[in-house]
Amino acid sequence: MNETPGTDSFAELKRRQQVTDPFSEVVHFPASQGLPLDGGAVLAPFSVAYNTYGTLNADKSNVVLVCHALTGDQHVANPHPVTGKPGWWETMVGPGKPIDTNRYFVLCPNVIGGCMGSTGPSSLNPATGRPYGTDFPVITLRDMVRAQARLLDHLGVDQVLSVIGGSMGGMQVLEWAATYKERVFSAIPIACAARHSSQNIAFHEVGRQAVMADPDWHGGHYLDEGKSPRKGLAVARMAAHITYLSDRALHTKFGRNLQDREEVTFGFDADFQVESYLRHQGMSFVDRFDANSYLYITRAMDYFDIAADHGGVLANAYAGTKTRFCLISFTSDWLFPTEESREVVHALNAVAANVSFVEIDSNKGHDAFLLHEPELFDTVRGFLGAAARQRGLDDADQGA
Amino acid sequence: MDAPVDAPGVRPADTSRVDLLLIAEMVSPGSRVLDIGCGDGTLLRILSDKRGVDGRGIELSQAGVNRCVAQGLSVIQGDADTDLSHYPNAAFDYAILSRTIQATRNPRHVLEQLLRIGKRVVVSFPNFGHWRVRMQLMLGGRMPQTDTLPEAWYNTPNIHLCTIKDFLTLCEDMGANVERVVALNAYGTKLVSMPLSAQNLFGEQAVFLLSR
Numbered sequence: 001m002n003e004t005p006g007t008d009s010f011a012e013l014k015r016r017q018q019v020t021d022p023f024s025e026v027v028h029f030p031a032s033q034g035l036p037l038d039g040g041a042v043l044a045p046f047s048v049a050y051n052t053y054g055t056l057n058a059d060k061s062n063v064v065l066v067c068h069a070l071t072g073d074q075h076v077a078n079p080h081p082v083t084g085k086p087g088w089w090e091t092m093v094g095p096g097k098p099i100d101t102n103r104y105f106v107l108c109p110n111v112i113g114g115c116m117g118s119t120g121p122s123s124l125n126p127a128t129g130r131p132y133g134t135d136f137p138v139i140t141l142r143d144m145v146r147a148q149a150r151l152l153d154h155l156g157v158d159q160v161l162s163v164i165g166g167s168m169g170g171m172q173v174l175e176w177a178a179t180y181k182e183r184v185f186s187a188i189p190i191a192c193a194a195r196h197s198s199q200n201i202a203f204h205e206v207g208r209q210a211v212m213a214d215p216d217w218h219g220g221h222y223l224d225e226g227k228s229p230r231k232g233l234a235v236a237r238m239a240a241h242i243t244y245l246s247d248r249a250l251h252t253k254f255g256r257n258l259q260d261r262e263e264v265t266f267g268f269d270a271d272f273q274v275e276s277y278l279r280h281q282g283m284s285f286v287d288r289f290d291a292n293s294y295l296y297i298t299r300a301m302d303y304f305d306i307a308a309d310h311g312g313v314l315a316n317a318y319a320g321t322k323t324r325f326c327l328i329s330f331t332s333d334w335l336f337p338t339e340e341s342r343e344v345v346h347a348l349n350a351v352a353a354n355v356s357f358v359e360i361d362s363n364k365g366h367d368a369f370l371l372h373e374p375e376l377f378d379t380v381r382g383f384l385g386a387a388a389r390q391r392g393l394d395d396a397d398q399g400a
Numbered sequence: 401m402d403a404p405v406d407a408p409g410v411r412p413a414d415t416s417r418v419d420l421l422l423i424a425e426m427v428s429p430g431s432r433v434l435d436i437g438c439g440d441g442t443l444l445r446i447l448s449d450k451r452g453v454d455g456r457g458i459e460l461s462q463a464g465v466n467r468c469v470a471q472g473l474s475v476i477q478g479d480a481d482t483d484l485s486h487y488p489n490a491a492f493d494y495a496i497l498s499r500t501i502q503a504t505r506n507p508r509h510v511l512e513q514l515l516r517i518g519k520r521v522v523v524s525f526p527n528f529g530h531w532r533v534r535m536q537l538m539l540g541g542r543m544p545q546t547d548t549l550p551e552a553w554y555n556t557p558n559i560h561l562c563t564i565k566d567f568l569t570l571c572e573d574m575g576a577n578v579e580r581v582v583a584l585n586a587y588g589t590k591l592v593s594m595p596l597s598a599q600n601l602f603g604e605q606a607v608f609l610l611s612r
Binding site: 324326345346349350351352354355356357358359360361375378379381382383385386389 | 454456462465466468469470471472473474475476477483486487488491492
């Protein structure tokens with residue numbers, strides 16, 4: 001289980017290839033069409049890599065935009081080009097699935113700042129001809145959403161039927177509905193909040209410090225040195241992974257069971273199964289993710305606070321909205337607890353918005369949104385179907 | 401406004417929720433409605449299918465909420481006693497509280513909130529002045545249990561029961577304008593052209609249409 005960290009594993013080479021030559025669609029916006037960022041800089045040129053599933057209808061009214069989470073990417077429902085594993089939301093997206101690709105045109109872009117083909121810190125800096133590293137400008141979730149809006153412009157899509165996502169994806173959904181009210185017919189923010197909590201910022205800081213403490217990070221310019229802070233990033237992932245689960249889920253899965261041994265070794269090897277599991281999670285993560293992308297995207301989440309962007313009152317962000325909302329949370333999610341979703345619901349009530357809110361009983365923690373949760377599927381299917389009817393989409397195939 | 405509404409599968413004669421059809425008759429087509437205590441969404445579905453209403457619901461039980469949303473209804477989990485304060489004034493054409501007011505902790509406060517957020521308010525409740533209720537207490541000497549009030553005293557959610565006369569008094573007290581009162585007997589028949597005292601005796605449940 002103790003994989004030796006290397007800087008040039010085959011998987012990492014495959015991953016680096018995705019930065020410049022992603023295994024998906026990609027649109028390149030030239031320097032003349034740069035992306036203005038909240039931090040004041042302009043990202044120019046920039047690229048957005050994306051995947052699509054299903055068929056766009058004639059009036060382009062059946063688009064479901066999927067926003068991915070912190071370490072997700074555009075490979076929603078196809079095998080991952082680096083790991084070969086199934087897409088991260090194959091339970092949700094596909095023919096006959098809750099987001100039915102026989103009916104909807106599903107679009108998922110990689111966020112800017114990412115490492116799967118959209119411009120990020122491992123992309124080439126046009127000013128130097130070398131990877132940006134930490135010269136990449138700090139971005140926000142609104143910048144990510146702005147880039148996605150440019151992709152919709154490029155595809156000629158004025159309004160999406162729905163925008164959906166969990167965790168950071170859900171935060172982007174809330175940002176979409178606040179910034180582009182007219183372009184969002186319905187919104188499904190899952191397991192998220194309208195601002196990143198102090199506790200969540202704290203966890204992110206632990207992860208970033210782990211990356212930056214790795215000597216192979218080289219002040220953020222490890223690509224120039226042919227290195228990669230694999231150990232630091234793995235530790236960051238291990239710490240974060242705990243926050244995605246729940247005490248109950250860990251206990252049920254591992255208890256205090258020992259890993260391939262009869263008794264403890266009185267040493268610091270991975271005696272316990274849970275240790276071995278976390279080490280594996282850490283090591284497999286670094287094969288598919290860029291350390292600087294992890295820094296930039298966690299930072300973007302930390303800066304997220306929709307109310308602060310609207311005079312300190314969350315309701316102001318949604319005044320006059322016509323979007324239909326469906327918020328979903330999970331009982332055992334302590335990273336984005338139900339209370340955070342309820343605050344969004346109250347803000348939406350304050351502007352008499354059309355809002356549904358479902359809390360799902362699950363012991364799987366934050367990660368529940370990615371897992372087999374029949375109530376989640378029923379909710380998304382029902383809400384999306386109703387939104388499609390309201391939008392006037394052909395209702396012939398209502399077979400649930 | 402009084403066009404009869406018939407919902408397939410919900411025949412007045414064999415259901416105790418005839419109040420829902422009566423409420424649906426009171427709601428103008430195409431209006432904006434908040435149904436507080438919407439249960440499994442029966443009324444919202446009737447309103448949406450038959451009256452083309454833009455309906456929202458609040459329901460206390462999470463299981464009820466999840467069932468409603470899975471059917472495409474706009475419903476949130478919430479409590480009539482605490483969660484109405486989040487809505488702006490006159491946000492809805494109708495605020496509906498069907499057979500829920502008797503289960504709230506503070507009915508007067510809830511009614512204040514309803515009159516604030518709804519231009520009109522529809523309230524239905526089981527009438528505790530019904531003769532069966534009176535008989536059970538007077539002759540049997542026990543807390544009444546009827547079709548509309550089936551639970552025993554120790555497990556009933558209905559903690560603030562009232563009669564039609566009681567509710568009228570509260571409305572007067574709060575300065576609410578009573579536009580309509582309809583009492584329904586056990587067979588779901590409207591008791592029309594009957595004096596108030598008789599309605600209070602023979603009405604098993606009542607539906608009030610109020611405005612500020």
